Amino acid sequence: MIQPKPYPPTDSAEQDAKAVFENLIDRNIVKADIRARDKYPNIDGTIELVDEHQLPIGKFDIQLRSMPVGQTSYVCEASLVAYSTLSTLPVLLICVDSTNKCAYWKHINAAMPEFKGKETQKSFTIHFSTASDGIDQTGAYIQKWIEIARDYQERIARYPMMRSQVANKLELKGIDAKDRELFQKYIDTVNGLFDKEFIAVKELLFPGVWKLGVGIISSDQFHVQYQIYTIPYGDPSPLVCKFDHGFLFTDKWSPNAVSEILTPKEAITNPLRLGTDFILEKVRNVVEKMALPIYGKILSADILIAFVDSYHRLLGISPNLDHYLVQDLAYALNQYLIRMGAAIVRKITQGSGAGFVIDLDWFSNYLATNKIEPIAPSQATVYFSFVSRHFPVKAAFDSLQYLLANKIIEINRPFGRRDLALSPGRNWIWSGYSPENEINSVTRILKHSLEEYSAFVSGNRFHFPNSPYLDSNTAIVFEYEPVGTTSFDGPGLREHHINNTPHTLPKLSVFVRDQKHHCVDTSKFPNIEVDSKVYNAYSSSSSIASFFFQRTPVLNLIYRMLSNDLSRHYNMTILAARF
Numbered sequence: 001m002i003q004p005k006p007y008p009p010t011d012s013a014e015q016d017a018k019a020v021f022e023n024l025i026d027r028n029i030v031k032a033d034i035r036a037r038d039k040y041p042n043i044d045g046t047i048e049l050v051d052e053h054q055l056p057i058g059k060f061d062i063q064l065r066s067m068p069v070g071q072t073s074y075v076c077e078a079s080l081v082a083y084s085t086l087s088t089l090p091v092l093l094i095c096v097d098s099t100n101k102c103a104y105w106k107h108i109n110a111a112m113p114e115f116k117g118k119e120t121q122k123s124f125t126i127h128f129s130t131a132s133d134g135i136d137q138t139g140a141y142i143q144k145w146i147e148i149a150r151d152y153q154e155r156i157a158r159y160p161m162m163r164s165q166v167a168n169k170l171e172l173k174g175i176d177a178k179d180r181e182l183f184q185k186y187i188d189t190v191n192g193l194f195d196k197e198f199i200a201v202k203e204l205l206f207p208g209v210w211k212l213g214v215g216i217i218s219s220d221q222f223h224v225q226y227q228i229y230t231i232p233y234g235d236p237s238p239l240v241c242k243f244d245h246g247f248l249f250t251d252k253w254s255p256n257a258v259s260e261i262l263t264p265k266e267a268i269t270n271p272l273r274l275g276t277d278f279i280l281e282k283v284r285n286v287v288e289k290m291a292l293p294i295y296g297k298i299l300s301a302d303i304l305i306a307f308v309d310s311y312h313r314l315l316g317i318s319p320n321l322d323h324y325l326v327q328d329l330a331y332a333l334n335q336y337l338i339r340m341g342a343a344i345v346r347k348i349t350q351g352s353g354a355g356f357v358i359d360l361d362w363f364s365n366y367l368a369t370n371k372i373e374p375i376a377p378s379q380a381t382v383y384f385s386f387v388s389r390h391f392p393v394k395a396a397f398d399s400l401q402y403l404l405a406n407k408i409i410e411i412n413r414p415f416g417r418r419d420l421a422l423s424p425g426r427n428w429i430w431s432g433y434s435p436e437n438e439i440n441s442v443t444r445i446l447k448h449s450l451e452e453y454s455a456f457v458s459g460n461r462f463h464f465p466n467s468p469y470l471d472s473n474t475a476i477v478f479e480y481e482p483v484g485t486t487s488f489d490g491p492g493l494r495e496h497h498i499n500n501t502p503h504t505l506p507k508l509s510v511f512v513r514d515q516k517h518h519c520v521d522t523s524k525f526p527n528i529e530v531d532s533k534v535y536n537a538y539s540s541s542s543s544i545a546s547f548f549f550q551r552t553p554v555l556n557l558i559y560r561m562l563s564n565d566l567s568r569h570y571n572m573t574i575l576a577a578r579f
Contacts, residue, residue: 013066017096021064021103024135026378029142034064042083043091049146051383058149061089063108069099072128076108078121084108086233088208090152092145094135095128103135104128107148110203111293113398113405117199117461129404131330139378140338146383152207175242179219182271183226183240187214189275190228191239198279200293200460201286208232212258215243224268228258228278280572287566287574290392290559295459296452298445300399301411302554304329307396310551311360311388313367314340316374322413326403329411333400337386339374345384347372356384360393391551415441415553430483430491430549439482439512442491442548445557446478446510452554453561464565468497468538472507475500477530479513479520480545493545496520496528497538505535 018034025032025047034045042063049058063080074095084091091108106126110117114124128134135141191211194202202209209230217225227246231237246260259278267274286292294300305324312319315332344363345356386393403411418432430438453469468474474497481492494513498505509530511519521529528537547556563574 013098014064016098017064017066017103020096020098020101021094021135024101024103024137026137026139026142029139030145032062034062042080043087046089047092049142049149057383058146058153059089060092060145060149061087062092062094064094064096067095067097069097071097072104072130074126074128075123076114076126077123078115080108081110081112081115085110085203086208088232090148093126095126102130104130104133105135105141105145106133111200113293113295113402113459127404127407129327129330131327132334132400132404137378138335138339138376140335140376143338143341143377143384144334147385150385175216175219179216179224179268180240182268183214183216186268186271186275187212187239189272190214190278193276193279197463198283200462201283204286204291204293205282206230210235211239213237213239213241215241217243217246217260219268220265222265223262224265225260225262227260230258276570280570283566283570284572284574287559287562290395290555292456292460294395294398294402294456296455296554296558297403297406297408297411298414298448299452299456299554299558300402300408302414302552303392303395303399304403304411305413306551307391307393308332310391311337311364313364314360316340320417322417323410325410326400326408329400330404333397336374338377340372341384341386342377343372343375346375358384358386360386360388361390395555414445415548428490429546433483433549435482438491439480441553442480442482442545443510443512445548445554446480447508449478449557449561450476450508453558456558457562457565462562462565464569466568467565469561469565473501473503474498474538475505475507475509475535477505477509477511477520479511481513485513485515488544491545491548492542494520494540494542496522496530496540498528498530499536499538504533505530 022032022034029049031048031050032045033047043061044064045062047060047062048056051057061083065074067074074093076093080091080093093106093108094103095105096103106112106128114126115121116124133141194206194212206212210233211231213229213231215227215229217227219225225246227243231239263274294303308315308317308321308324308329309319314337316336317324317328317332341358344358349356416433416437419434419437420432422432433441450469457464457467457470464470468476477496477498479494479496481494483489483491486492492513500507513519519531522537522540525540526537527534528540529535547553547560550556563572566572566574
């Protein structure tokens, strides 16, 4: 007898997971629309966040999955990351342990540290932390979702598709055929660099964007005026079109434009150079703001410990320790800080906190002489965000996610704390360190610099085929000059890149230079002596090394190395005093 088709074996578990998830969320704020027994790939529905007036403030695609009892990890298919790059909404993975009635979440994106971005990667493992990723009655998760939604909306709104201008503009009337070809080469250069060499920068600036297009506003014998716009995935818009007018000379600027440019006609005659300059300017802005995602264990520790030292009063954790448990940091950033934020919103606004911006620097100083008790975010409107004029706040959360993703239990302070009393009067940034502490701290960072830089470059998918830091046939020799040994009495750093094709030198060597003993002699450059043996050097440089004594020395060093490679490969000049 023919039997009807049965329900799939996972049906009951999926229904239980849906029920537990919907019971855990705050339904006054989170409106879930989860399709039961659907056959759609990649997602199982959406959730929408609303404010106290029930007005929408953010929306997500979600994939809901059931986990075995007690499990806190999930093997995620790489295809979900691929979907997240195409979706017009941020994507959340929700994993539910129905037996223990608990649920975890993770923002799925190509920059997440668990995902390596390799073409051959079919899946990757996500490890959940209750403090960072739990969905519970405190409502801390809602604040994190709002931050993600707002960040996504701001970036999408900054560069939306220009439908009204692009529609029916394909004929390019009035544009010379030669100019059309030049603009095609120009936009090919722009998209080629973004898609092959600066993938992470594109994802950071233009989420959900397939290509950039160019709209030609005018072109005569003296000048060209054109506008850059975005083309989202799935949108059938042209890469080159004609615009009737622009916004450059009006007092009404369209938020739809990425940029609008008026330039002498000869500029477009070199479309490769013009397109490269456009991209490199975007890259330069990201690098100077130190806005790239964080990869690397010591780099993550460097950023997180500096964050704790600066804002410990808002984190409920002791500053100036040499070691920290990662789970303690996860609780401090994703629970205590958000509870403090909710308390600050309720105290300062005495009502709705929608859109309230919390200045970490101001409130950290305020809490030095005033007391605010943290409260559960569910006890107050949780719509707020954290900012700092002196610290890359997002980098602290990126660092935490990197450590959790790599199951790192404890981190150590990369650069030792001051161990001497400061003298009365004027002190330098490097004052207060004993010679032993100073030298140990700097050499410890330098000895791990190449592995940290490799993790950072690989994670951000940069391609530097001629990087001396990554080339196995180039030896890097660092000479640190401690305080008091240089001509200005501050710290110095000498860096030598040496031909090491025979591999007679280690890939990395670190020496401490003093006034009596020089391990490296460059007097006969490009032939230099290292420990009395002669080698051929590609380059040798000397610089002030005060960046080691600033707030995030490892971050400063990594961006210093990145700037060198960008300059070497693209002839870029990076202006950033910190590194």
